[in-house]
Amino acid sequence: MTDTPPRLGLRGISKRFPGVLANDDVSFDVAPGEIHALLGENGAGKSTLVKMIYGIMQPDAGTIAWNGQQVTIANPKAARKLGIGMVFQHFSLFEALTVLENIALGMDAKIPQRELEGKIREVMTRYGLKLEPSRQVSTLSVGERQRIEIVRALLLNPTLLIMDEPTSVLTPQEVEQLFVVLRQLAKDGCSILYISHKLHEIKALCDTATILRGGKLVDTCDPKVETSRSMAEKMIGGNLKTIQKPADRAFGKERFVVNELSMAGAGHFGVALKDISFSVRAGEIFGIAGVAGNGQTALLLALSGEETTHDAQAITIDGEPLGQLNAKARRLKGLASVPEERNGHASVPDFTLSDNSVLTGRDRLGLSVSGFLRPRAARKYTGEVIDAFAVKATGSEAMAGSLSGGNLQKYIMGREILQKPGVLVVGQPTWGVDAGAAAAIHQALVDLAAAGSAIVVISQDLDELLSLCDTLAVINEGRLSKPMKVSEADIEEIGLLMGGIHGDAEATRQAEEVHHHAA
Amino acid sequence: MSIEVLILTIITIVGISTPILLAGLGELVVEKAGVLNLGVEGMMLIGAIAGFATTVITGSPWLGMIGAAAAGALAALLFGFLVLALNSNQVATGLALTIFGTGLSSLIGLSFQGRIVAPFGSIFPPALSRDPFLKVLFGYSPIVYFALIMVVLVTWFLKSTRGGLILRAVGENDLSAHSIGYSVVGVRYAAIAFGGAMAGIGGAYFSLVITPMWAERMTAGRGWIALALVVFASWRAPRLLVGAYFFGLLMWLELYAKGGGLNGLPIIPAIPSQFWAAMPYLMTVVVLALISVRDRAGSNAPACLGKPFLTSN
Numbered sequence: 149m150t151d152t153p154p155r156l157g158l159r160g161i162s163k164r165f166p167g168v169l170a171n172d173d174v175s176f177d178v179a180p181g182e183i184h185a186l187l188g189e190n191g192a193g194k195s196t197l198v199k200m201i202y203g204i205m206q207p208d209a210g211t212i213a214w215n216g217q218q219v220t221i222a223n224p225k226a227a228r229k230l231g232i233g234m235v236f237q238h239f240s241l242f243e244a245l246t247v248l249e250n251i252a253l254g255m256d257a258k259i260p261q262r263e264l265e266g267k268i269r270e271v272m273t274r275y276g277l278k279l280e281p282s283r284q285v286s287t288l289s290v291g292e293r294q295r296i297e298i299v300r301a302l303l304l305n306p307t308l309l310i311m312d313e314p315t316s317v318l319t320p321q322e323v324e325q326l327f328v329v330l331r332q333l334a335k336d337g338c339s340i341l342y343i344s345h346k347l348h349e350i351k352a353l354c355d356t357a358t359i360l361r362g363g364k365l366v367d368t369c370d371p372k373v374e375t376s377r378s379m380a381e382k383m384i385g386g387n388l389k390t391i392q393k394p395a396d397r398a399f400g401k402e403r404f405v406v407n408e409l410s411m412a413g414a415g416h417f418g419v420a421l422k423d424i425s426f427s428v429r430a431g432e433i434f435g436i437a438g439v440a441g442n443g444q445t446a447l448l449l450a451l452s453g454e455e456t457t458h459d460a461q462a463i464t465i466d467g468e469p470l471g472q473l474n475a476k477a478r479r480l481k482g483l484a485s486v487p488e489e490r491n492g493h494a495s496v497p498d499f500t501l502s503d504n505s506v507l508t509g510r511d512r513l514g515l516s517v518s519g520f521l522r523p524r525a526a527r528k529y530t531g532e533v534i535d536a537f538a539v540k541a542t543g544s545e546a547m548a549g550s551l552s553g554g555n556l557q558k559y560i561m562g563r564e565i566l567q568k569p570g571v572l573v574v575g576q577p578t579w580g581v582d583a584g585a586a587a588a589i590h591q592a593l594v595d596l597a598a599a600g601s602a603i604v605v606i607s608q609d610l611d612e613l614l615s616l617c618d619t620l621a622v623i624n625e626g627r628l629s630k631p632m633k634v635s636e637a638d639i640e641e642i643g644l645l646m647g648g649i650h651g652d653a654e655a656t657r658q659a660e661e662v663h664h665h666a667a
Numbered sequence: 668m669s670i671e672v673l674i675l676t677i678i679t680i681v682g683i684s685t686p687i688l689l690a691g692l693g694e695l696v697v698e699k700a701g702v703l704n705l706g707v708e709g710m711m712l713i714g715a716i717a718g719f720a721t722t723v724i725t726g727s728p729w730l731g732m733i734g735a736a737a738a739g740a741l742a743a744l745l746f747g748f749l750v751l752a753l754n755s756n757q758v759a760t761g762l763a764l765t766i767f768g769t770g771l772s773s774l775i776g777l778s779f780q781g782r783i784v785a786p787f788g789s790i791f792p793p794a795l796s797r798d799p800f801l802k803v804l805f806g807y808s809p810i811v812y813f814a815l816i817m818v819v820l821v822t823w824f825l826k827s828t829r830g831g832l833i834l835r836a837v838g839e840n841d842l843s844a845h846s847i848g849y850s851v852v853g854v855r856y857a858a859i860a861f862g863g864a865m866a867g868i869g870g871a872y873f874s875l876v877i878t879p880m881w882a883e884r885m886t887a888g889r890g891w892i893a894l895a896l897v898v899f900a901s902w903r904a905p906r907l908l909v910g911a912y913f914f915g916l917l918m919w920l921e922l923y924a925k926g927g928g929l930n931g932l933p934i935i936p937a938i939p940s941q942f943w944a945a946m947p948y949l950m951t952v953v954v955l956a957l958i959s960v961r962d963r964a965g966s967n968a969p970a971c972l973g974k975p976f977l978t979s980n
Contacts, residue, residue: 224846224848228848236846240843240846240847241840242840242844243840244839253836253844
């Protein structure tokens with residue numbers, strides 16, 4: 149092993165953007181056939197680093213060696229020529245094109261369509277990746293889309309495959325399938341650079357882990373030896389705060405009841421909601437898990453009041469019917485909501501923070517009186533939110549769009565929480581937010597519940613729901629599973645419920661049976 | 668309606684459809700690459716005067732057409748520089764291009780007013796092109812056949828070539844195309860230049876084939892109809908051909924209703940010409956509504972249409 153040069157050797161890589169040093173003197177090696185984790189919080193510089201390895205950006209300083217030879221990777225084409233393949237976190241797919249066309253676009257050599265199709269089938273059978281080449285991408289599930297990216301990368305016979313947060317949108321079963329593929333690739337001699345912040349995955353999959361924090365390399369370690377906690381602390385650079393949740397909390401009376409809520413899907417890709425029923429008690433945090441695109445968006449719109457239903461009794465708060473009320477009226481009744489898209493839906497990027505406060509607080513907080521704004525009251529309230537939630541902003545007059553994702557999310561959550569809503573419905577509360585901000589948001593939700601509010605959290609991040617919620621249900625194709633206590637939840641069962649997406653009704657039925665027996 | 672009148676009508680409709688077919692085909696390629704150029708009318712006028720001027724100077728309508736294409740492409744590249752290099756707003760810049768083209772063509776046209784040029788000869792022998800019946804197939808200007816060939820070429824290019832696939836990819840998801848390693852800006856410049864050249868030829872069709880002489884604003888808003896036509900055809904070249912002739916029929920009905928007892932037919936006074944003039948736009952709105960009822964995949968609209976391309980680095 150010692151006399152073979154590393155597949156990839158980075159020495160002193162630095163990259164500066166206006167105002168930030170994204171990578172600061174980063175050096176590490178990736179050996180042939182090694183699965184190497186690149187670990188770090190959002191903004192630690194992982195993406196910038198791999199963009200330089202893949203030739204999308206150029207380092208300001210430092211060298212890249214490929215099999216012992218120093219190289220300059222001018223563009224992605226040059227990277228692919230060397231044998232570097234990449235699977236992006238946000239898929240670089242073309243919705244309106246077919247699987248085959250998408251793959252053809254990623255190929256540098258011009259290959260006749262039939263020959264390409266043959267090669268695709270060969271790669272698919274070798275690694276057990278199922279795909280239909282003539283399908284249009286817009287009709288595929290997220291897991292299938294990722295398979296296109298993987299096939300596209302594998303067709304070039306890469307000797308280094310970069311995977312940027314590949315599991316963030318997959319079900320536990322899909323993750324297992326992916327790991328089987330990756331392990332086989334590594335066995336065939338392909339090195340894998342695996343970017344993630346999910347520590348248990350890294351422990352399960354990777355041989356080595358390089359940890360970045362604030363653009364600097366903090367440690368290169370063996371994840372099989374480290375604990376998740378020790379790696380997380382290196383990643384965050386301090387002691388990890390665990391959520392302070394009083395054990396054995398008693399819940400109050402039912403505050404928020406959804407009773408057989410059905411609704412047609414919004415738009416053409418919208419999923420219809422079918423007979424959704426659940427209830428949330430005072431002090432309870434109710435989680436709704438599921439793979440993206442299974443009706444979460446429709447459910448959030450239905451609960452917030454952006455979409456109303458004819459059945460007034462379908463949604464009630466403290467016994468009062470809300471079904472026919474719009475979002476404004478529901479807010480007055482004490483139901484606040486935070487949509488998942490923070491830039492443009494939960495806030496207006498080109499408005500100041502205090503104007504954004506007026507948008508959801510105008511009635512409950514009296515920020516607008518007989519049609520006139522009360523800017524001073526709005527500024528005061530926004531200042532309180534900024535202080536209470538440690539939002540990094542230049543003040544209440546900062547533009548919402550100028551805040552980082554984590555800070556904007558803290559502001560949005562704070563804006564709703566300080567209104568002391570009886571019921572809070574939140575979508576993806578920590579999507580793309582760094583671990584520090586995520587912990588603060590989680591703690592705020594727990595504290596709000598402890599004060600007697602009922603909280604609904606809709607998220608695709610199962611880890612988040614398991615650590616945050618008291619009760620959990622899974623949404624799949626617009627149907628909600630039976631709620632289960634998180635303390636008694638079985639991850640296998642949740643995975644099966646989530647995985648119903650591929651039309652696998654059998655698995656869903658099985659999972660429900662498992663649940664039945666367990667209950 | 669006698670057969671002679673029918674043939675004359677068909678020839679008229681094909682004739683008035685050709686400019687919007689040419690300009691629409693160019694704009695279709697531009698929009699497929701994700702750029703919305705609302706300057707079609709302006710580029711057509713620039714093409715019209717450039718083609719006319721070149722023909723007056725050289726005496727050859729063929730060179731005139733080449734001049735029109737070059738001038739249209741040049742005007743389009745000015746637009747391209749503004750929206751691609753300076754990231755200006757595509758809608759505002761396109762409208763400005765139309766205003767600019769209208770003014771510039773009027774200015775240059777001052778010294779060409781009243782001049783007359785020799786029209787295109789037929790590319791077919793008189794036995795075919797003058798035959799009272801066969802002229803329905805052979806009696807057109809060469810540009811009409813050029814437009815038809817271009818429909819086939821554009822269809823084939825977009826559907827079956829790698830270049831076409833890359834162009835569609837750039838219009839569908841510019842950031843992804845960039846990250847794979849394609850030059851988004853380069854592809855868009857090329858598409859914009861092609862669109863300008865086609866609009867220029869479409870404009871010169873007015874000054875070299877239909878009249879043939881120069882008159883201010885002689886394209887009379889057909890650039891806007893070409894824009895509507897692209898949407899009407901839901902960004903598909905074969906449908907654009909059908910749509911162009913359908914819009915041609917509507918434009919012919921407008922002329923017909925306006926009066927003069929076109930082709931010796933009686934006027935239908937009940938329907939005013941303004942109704943027919945509005946029809947292409949109304950039909951486009953109807954098509955848009957129909958598209959939005961169906962799913963997005965069916966609409967075929969490029970996902971990046973009109974959005975500026977901004978990379979983080």
